[in-house]
Amino acid sequence: MHATLTQALEAVLAGVDRRALRTATRALVEVYRSGAPPGRLVLEDATSAAAYAAYRMPATHAAVTRALHHATSLDPALQVRSMVDLGGGTGAASWAAAETFDTLERVQVVDGSAVALQLGRRLARHGPPAVSTATWTRSVVQEDFVAPTADLAVVSYVLGELSEALHGPLVRAVTTSSRLALVLEPGTPRGYAAVLAARSLLVASGWHVLAPCPQNGPCPLAGRTGDWCHFAARLDRSTLHRHLKGAALGHEDEKFSYVFASHEPVVPAASRVLRRPVRRKGLVQLELCRQNATAGPEVLTRRDPSAYRTARDVVWGDALLLPPR
Ligand SMILES: C[S@@+](CC[C@H](N)C(=O)[O-])C[C@H]1O[C@@H](n2cnc3c(N)ncnc32)[C@H](O)[C@@H]1O
Incomplete structure (x- = not known):
C-alpha cells in the first residue's frame, strides 16, 4: 500500500525549518x-x-483529480498507460493521474526547475507505482518545445507561469505528442481565458472536448462580464498546510478551470452544472451549459419526478446525462 500525498509530504518535509517554510510560502502567495x-x-x-509542495500540491492534486474524474465518469473506458506531466514541478498531477488510472505504467515529469524535480522525486518514492518509477526531466519550455510522447499530456497550473507567447507552442506540442490532454488553470477570469485559448487551439487542431464542455463550438460564457467557467474541489488541510497558510478552517475549496480533450471523437455530457445548485422545497435550480452552445438557468420541480430526482443529487461541476427539458 503506497502513502497518500499528504503522508508523503509529512514524511519528506518533516525536517524542514518551519519558519523558513512560512516565509517562502508568503513570498509564493504574493x-x-x-x-x-x-x-x-x-x-x-x-x-x-x-x-x-506543502501549501499548493494538495490543492493542485485535488483539482486535477476532480477534472480527471469528470472525464472518466463520461468515458469509463478511458485507458491511459503513459502520461507526461508538463511543467509538472513536484508531481501533483502525476499523483492524481496514477490514482485515477490503474492502467498507468509510465510517467514522465518535465519541468524547468531542478529543485522542484528533486523534491518531486523524493516525494514520489512514497507514491503509487507509476509515480515512484517516474522519470524526472529538466527542460525549459520555449517556442520550439517538443513534448515527449505519451497517451496523456497534463499541463496543470503552468500557463499562468509562462509568457502568453509560449501558450500556443506548448499546447500545439501536446497535440502532436499525445492523444489525450488536460489543461488546467486557477479558476479565475485569467485562468479561464488561458484555458479557453488552449481549448480553441485543441479544437482548431481537430481535437474533441470531452469535459467540461458539452460541445466543441464557442463557449457561451466567453465575453460575459463577471461570469466564467470554473469548478471547485474540496480538500482537507493538514496541520502543516494550516500552519503555513495561517488558516483556521480544516478544509478549502480550490477553484479551477480546465479542458480535457481527445484526439479521437468523444461523447460529451448533455449538459454541465456550472454553479452550486440552489435547492428549495420541491424545486432545484441549476445553471447549465448545454449542447446547443447556450448557458443559463433551468428549474426542475417535482412535476417532472425523474428530472427532479436527478437534479436533487447533482453538485457543481457534474455532468447531466439526460438533456434538460
Ligand atoms: C505553479 S507550478 C505547477 C506545478 C504542477 N504542474 C502542479 O500542478 O502542481 C508551475 C510549474 O511550471 C514550471 N515552469 C514555469 N515556467 C516553465 C518553463 N518555461 N519551462 C518548464 N517549466 C516551467 C515551474 O518550474 C513550476 O514547477
Whole structure:
C-alpha cells in the first residue's frame, strides 16, 4: 500500500525549518496573487519548492483529480498507460493521474526547475507505482518545445507561469505528442481565458472536448462580464498546510478551470452544472451549459419526478446525462 500525498509530504518535509517554510510560502502567495506571469522560474531554491509542495500540491492534486474524474465518469473506458506531466514541478498531477488510472505504467515529469524535480522525486518514492518509477526531466519550455510522447499530456497550473507567447507552442506540442490532454488553470477570469485559448487551439487542431464542455463550438460564457467557467474541489488541510497558510478552517475549496480533450471523437455530457445548485422545497435550480452552445438557468420541480430526482443529487461541476427539458 503506497502513502497518500499528504503522508508523503509529512514524511519528506518533516525536517524542514518551519519558519523558513512560512516565509517562502508568503513570498509564493504574493507571486501567485498578482496573477501576472512571473517572468522567471518561481521555484528557484529548495525552500521555495518545499513551500510550494506543502501549501499548493494538495490543492493542485485535488483539482486535477476532480477534472480527471469528470472525464472518466463520461468515458469509463478511458485507458491511459503513459502520461507526461508538463511543467509538472513536484508531481501533483502525476499523483492524481496514477490514482485515477490503474492502467498507468509510465510517467514522465518535465519541468524547468531542478529543485522542484528533486523534491518531486523524493516525494514520489512514497507514491503509487507509476509515480515512484517516474522519470524526472529538466527542460525549459520555449517556442520550439517538443513534448515527449505519451497517451496523456497534463499541463496543470503552468500557463499562468509562462509568457502568453509560449501558450500556443506548448499546447500545439501536446497535440502532436499525445492523444489525450488536460489543461488546467486557477479558476479565475485569467485562468479561464488561458484555458479557453488552449481549448480553441485543441479544437482548431481537430481535437474533441470531452469535459467540461458539452460541445466543441464557442463557449457561451466567453465575453460575459463577471461570469466564467470554473469548478471547485474540496480538500482537507493538514496541520502543516494550516500552519503555513495561517488558516483556521480544516478544509478549502480550490477553484479551477480546465479542458480535457481527445484526439479521437468523444461523447460529451448533455449538459454541465456550472454553479452550486440552489435547492428549495420541491424545486432545484441549476445553471447549465448545454449542447446547443447556450448557458443559463433551468428549474426542475417535482412535476417532472425523474428530472427532479436527478437534479436533487447533482453538485457543481457534474455532468447531466439526460438533456434538460
Ligand atoms: C505553479 S507550478 C505547477 C506545478 C504542477 N504542474 C502542479 O500542478 O502542481 C508551475 C510549474 O511550471 C514550471 N515552469 C514555469 N515556467 C516553465 C518553463 N518555461 N519551462 C518548464 N517549466 C516551467 C515551474 O518550474 C513550476 O514547477
